[in-house]
Amino acid sequence: MTWLLRRATSLAFIVGLPLVVFVALWFGTAGSTNFYLPSMQVIMDSLASDWLGSRLGDDVLPSLARLAMGYLLAAVLGVGLGVLVGLSRPVRQVLEPVLEFFRAIPPPVLVPVLILFAGIGTTMKVFVIASGAVWPILLNSVEGVRAVDPVQLDTARCYRFSRRALLRRVVLPAASPQIFAGLRQALSIAIILMVISEMFAATNGLGFAIVQLQRSFAIPEMWAGIVVLGLLGFVLSILFRFVEDRVLAWHRGLRRAERS
Amino acid sequence: MLEVRGLRKVYGGHGRTVEAVRDLTFELKAGELACLVGPSGCGKTTLLKCIAGLLAPTSGEVSVHGQRVAGPPADMAVVFQEYGRSLYPWMTVGANVELPLKEKRLVRARRRQLVTDSLAAVGLHDVENAYPWQLSGGMQQRVAIARALAYEPQVLLMDEPFAAVDAQTRADLEDLVRSVWQRFGITLLFVTHDIDEAVYLGERVIVLSASPTVVQHQVTVDLPTERDQLATRSLARFAELRAEIYQQIHQAKAASTADRLAAEALA
Numbered sequence: 144m145t146w147l148l149r150r151a152t153s154l155a156f157i158v159g160l161p162l163v164v165f166v167a168l169w170f171g172t173a174g175s176t177n178f179y180l181p182s183m184q185v186i187m188d189s190l191a192s193d194w195l196g197s198r199l200g201d202d203v204l205p206s207l208a209r210l211a212m213g214y215l216l217a218a219v220l221g222v223g224l225g226v227l228v229g230l231s232r233p234v235r236q237v238l239e240p241v242l243e244f245f246r247a248i249p250p251p252v253l254v255p256v257l258i259l260f261a262g263i264g265t266t267m268k269v270f271v272i273a274s275g276a277v278w279p280i281l282l283n284s285v286e287g288v289r290a291v292d293p294v295q296l297d298t299a300r301c302y303r304f305s306r307r308a309l310l311r312r313v314v315l316p317a318a319s320p321q322i323f324a325g326l327r328q329a330l331s332i333a334i335i336l337m338v339i340s341e342m343f344a345a346t347n348g349l350g351f352a353i354v355q356l357q358r359s360f361a362i363p364e365m366w367a368g369i370v371v372l373g374l375l376g377f378v379l380s381i382l383f384r385f386v387e388d389r390v391l392a393w394h395r396g397l398r399r400a401e402r403s
Numbered sequence: 404m405l406e407v408r409g410l411r412k413v414y415g416g417h418g419r420t421v422e423a424v425r426d427l428t429f430e431l432k433a434g435e436l437a438c439l440v441g442p443s444g445c446g447k448t449t450l451l452k453c454i455a456g457l458l459a460p461t462s463g464e465v466s467v468h469g470q471r472v473a474g475p476p477a478d479m480a481v482v483f484q485e486y487g488r489s490l491y492p493w494m495t496v497g498a499n500v501e502l503p504l505k506e507k508r509l510v511r512a513r514r515r516q517l518v519t520d521s522l523a524a525v526g527l528h529d530v531e532n533a534y535p536w537q538l539s540g541g542m543q544q545r546v547a548i549a550r551a552l553a554y555e556p557q558v559l560l561m562d563e564p565f566a567a568v569d570a571q572t573r574a575d576l577e578d579l580v581r582s583v584w585q586r587f588g589i590t591l592l593f594v595t596h597d598i599d600e601a602v603y604l605g606e607r608v609i610v611l612s613a614s615p616t617v618v619q620h621q622v623t624v625d626l627p628t629e630r631d632q633l634a635t636r637s638l639a640r641f642a643e644l645r646a647e648i649y650q651q652i653h654q655a656k657a658a659s660t661a662d663r664l665a666a667e668a669l670a
């Protein structure tokens with residue numbers, strides 16, 4: 144019962160303020176005559192008819208698929224490489240300057256380069272998303288792995304854990320709070336890069352559609368597209384938190400126990 | 404059974420070298436319970452890590468069952484000084500105790516039995532599904548001991564396991580160590596810096612000097628096998644043994660201070 148109540152309150156907090164803002168905008172823009180700033184009602188109409196209609200399959204789903212592939216690629220590469228680099232001092236010493244260099248390159252400039260290699264299709268966009276999202280995951284994984292308590296590692300060695308068990312049961316869980324911090328940062332970067340890569344060269348997708356709508360002066364539809372993007376980020380962040388709460392429940396408990 | 408011969412360990416690197424242990428030689432018979440006492444920082448943990456195969460000695464060697472230790476030996480378990488940090492907080496107590504058994508490739512039924520039995524042996528019931536951080540310090544230490552027992556080691560090393568628990572819990576845990584040692588017939592090396600604890604627990608006490616560390620003295624504890632916190636500690640013989648060890652440590656300190664003063668005077 145208390146659990147249900149807590150859930151309900153936290154949900155109210157998540158949805159509450161956005162709802163207030165929405166209502167304020169609704170009444171604030173009602174009867175707007177500005178061509179570039181249509182009323183919320185007009186935007187919502189277009190959202191329902193246009194974006195939740197044909198554009199859902201034509202633009203939203205392709206974007207989501209690219210985002211998922213790019214983010215997944217970044218996660219696999221980032222965690223995999225991060226664990227490798229974090230565990231081995233020689234690898235770290237060799238790779239660290241190289242990584243710092245590549246990290247300093249803003250991912251959008253890779254778009255023209257990647258178009259040369261991968262064309263303007265989905266592959267290019269997935270690579271752009273992954274190339275930007277991989278860094279926070281990689282660097283946080285390295286830090287997380289390096290910070291594993293030596294007593295925990297000694298314990299694992301004493302009980303002669305296999306390499307596999309050492310990774311799966313000790314190193315990865317110990318580093319997971321840091322890894323999740325990286326994954327969270329990477330999520331917002333991935334969404335930004337999804338839009339940017341689609342604005343450059345594409346035939347569909349959210350970024351492409353918003354630019355097209357702006358150029359053809361379909362202003363309410365353009366605004367509706369931006370609302371869709373906002374909603375997308377919002378929903379993904381809630382999903383992320385849901386997963387994180389489950390995977391890192393032990394960490395929350397540990398921190399609470401340490402504080403008291 | 405457990406032999407340490409001419410062990411020396413020097414920590415190096417970064418231009419600063421620390422000679423943690425100079426020259427240690429001693430031996431434990433199978434099934435013996437020996438206590439190792441020595442002042443703080445004299446290299447007790449270093450010695451234990453060398454015995455456990457976690458650290459390579461600079462020179463000298465350790466052998467278990469006549470076999471030279473190069474990595475962690477198969478039938479040895481260690482209870483670390485920092486017990487709280489040696490339990491994995493992302494696993495329940497039961498999973499913590501069970502994981503080494505999985506790595507040992509025991510079948511599920513056997514694992515379950517060992518987990519239940521070892522937790523019961525340390526007086527913990529109904530905590531299998533709790534997380535380590537939900538338990539008190541003394542309980543966490545019991546879990547670490549249960550994990551070591553469930554592993555069914557022939558040699559058990561314990562590094563100042565009771566340094567951070569209150570006096571009552573400490574007394575309980577001391578009796579627990581005696582009882583599991585008797586029940587499981589293991590060879591046990593127990594490190595402490597508390598002389599009373601060493602005399603109460605051990606069949607023998609090995610006294611280490613202050614750094615540079617050597618074996619200063621060894622005392623056989625000829626107290627009755629059945630020990631009792633009140634009765635044993637009030638025996639005249641207990642006081643004698645205690646006094647003897649105190650004196651040895653005092654001499655060691657005086658000697659090392661004299662050495663240092665002499666060295667400083669020369670310099």
Ligand SMILES: Nc1ncnc2c1ncn2[C@@H]1O[C@H](COP(=O)(O)OP(=O)(O)OP(=O)(O)O)[C@@H](O)[C@H]1O
Nearest residue numbers: 414421422423442443444445446447448449450596
């Ligand atoms: N990894 C290390 N690198 C360098 N020096 C070390 C290292 N570990 C320990 N030392 C040094 O070696 C000496 C012995 O340390 P050790 O931890 O073995 O002592 P101890 O007897 O266990 O002390 P305590 O009673 O406080 O636990 C100390 O001077 C310590 O500073």
Ligand SMILES: [Mg+2]
Nearest residue numbers: 447448484562
């Ligand atoms: Mg120590």
